[in-house]
Amino acid sequence: MRIRIALAAGLMALGATAALAGAASSQLEAYQPDPALRTAPxxxxxxxxxxxxxxxxxxxQNTAETTLERPCGCYARATLRALDxxxxxxxxxxxxxxDSARAKALEALDSCKLPRPV
Structure with a gap:
């Protein structure tokens, strides 16, 4: 369960915004972010x-992760550049x-032609 939430959190940072939005509050409360995020470049x-x-x-998309390197790179760059x-x-x-970052992440998904998570 923690892995799913962590992946979703990263994806929110990725556009899996909807994945976390749909997660139960108890799941979010149990999630502990990686402390390395605080100082990571x-x-x-x-x-x-x-x-x-x-x-x-x-x-x-039911495809290999390796096929998504370019569009996910587009998404990651666009999302992080958009964040204040x-x-x-x-x-x-x-x-x-x-919430405001999620909106920007969703816009990045659209601009990089990636489907939005449900």
């Missing part, structure tokens, strides 16, 4: 978002995107 955050995107999108300082700090603290 932005390139590491982008890498985490890209990996989470590949996992979620591979499931959504407070949204980025919230992600570092919680391990998932807040």
């Amino acid at each position: 932005k390139t590491e955050l982008e890498s985490r978002v890209r990996r989470a995107c590949a996992v979620v999108q591979a499931r959504l 300082a407070s949204e980025l700090e919230a992600y570092r603290t919680t391990g998932y995107f807040n």
Whole structure:
């Protein structure tokens, strides 16, 4: 269960925004973000978002994660570039995107031509 939430959180950071939005509050309360997020360079955050995107999108599209490297790279770059300082700090603290960051992540999914999670 924690892995699913962590992947979803990363994907929220990835656009799996809907995955976390649908998660029960008790699941979110049990989720503990990786402490390394607090000090990770932005390139590491982008890498985490890209990996989470590949996992979620591979499931959504029933395809191999390796086929999603380019579109998920697009998504990760676009999402992190769109976040303001407070949204980025919230992600570092919680391990998932807040509401305003989720909206930006969904826009990035659309612009990178990736399907939105249900």
